[in-house]
Amino acid sequence: MTYFLPRHEHEAEIDRLDIQHYALHERLCANYLAPLEQPARILDVGCGTGLWAYELCAEFPHAQVVGFDLEVSKRPWPATYRFVRGNLLQGLPFANDRFDFVHQRFMIAAVPVKDWARTTTELVRVTRPNGWLELVELEFDIAPAGPATKRMLEMAWRVGRNAGLDTTGFINRSLGEHAGRAGLIDVGTRVVDLAVGEWGGRIGSLMATDCRALFMRLAPVFEAVFGIPERECRELVTVMQQEWEQHHSLSRFTVAVGRKPG
DSSP, X not given: OOOOSOOTTSHHHHHHHHHHHHHHHHHHTSSOOSOOSOOSEEEEETOTTSHHHHHHHHHSTTSEEEEEESSOOOSXXXXXXXXXXXXXXXXXXXXXXXXXXXXXXXOTXXXXXXXXXXXXXXHHHHEEEEEEEEXXXXXXXXXXXXXXXXXXXXXXXXXXXXXXXXXXXXXXXXXXXXXXXXXXXXXXXXXXXXXXXXXXXXHHHHHHXXXXXXXXXXXXXXXXXXXXXHHHHHHHHHHHHHHHHHHTOEEEEEEEEEEOOO
């Protein structure tokens, strides 16, 4: 799988991904928007640290929750949780019509643009008739952006483009259309902005921590690709944080929810 962000086997990346989860949960006041009742089988594709899936285990104690990712979820695992290692680009190792609820979040840095239609169809394949699929994607941008933020984003975009990833926000803006073309009905989308910076209260503080950690983790990549010393990247991150406060910067994401026909 193409993935230019740090892998979550590193403790610092586990912390960052969990912080990202908390910010999104607080903004939505929920872990999902699909109209679930009592799902028996739940699949989280690109489950990361496993935190979202663990919270679903607590909410639906009689359901089996399966996490699917390249890297193993953090332990301990809930009793009803099962982890399956794999690469989405190589297909899902599950039978057709298997899960009542399939969830995928923030795979924009892992799935090339050319593979989005195919992988979305694969998610629909393993969803049972009348089951729900929820896609959550973050537009890889921070706006309004000052000079330091723009410079760091442009470097990240160049690395992403070289890997065939979406750096323009196209996937984020067309998430509902992807779901519809893959065969879902009753598709709804919700676009939400997250504050980035202390100016935005608790959510803004969490997102600032997430973004700061992300760019710090990318500093070695930027040094290897562009020859920019890691020290200079750290200085840019410091200036970026000041810009977020000055400009009241935002990060945008989209949630698309659809039902597989019965």
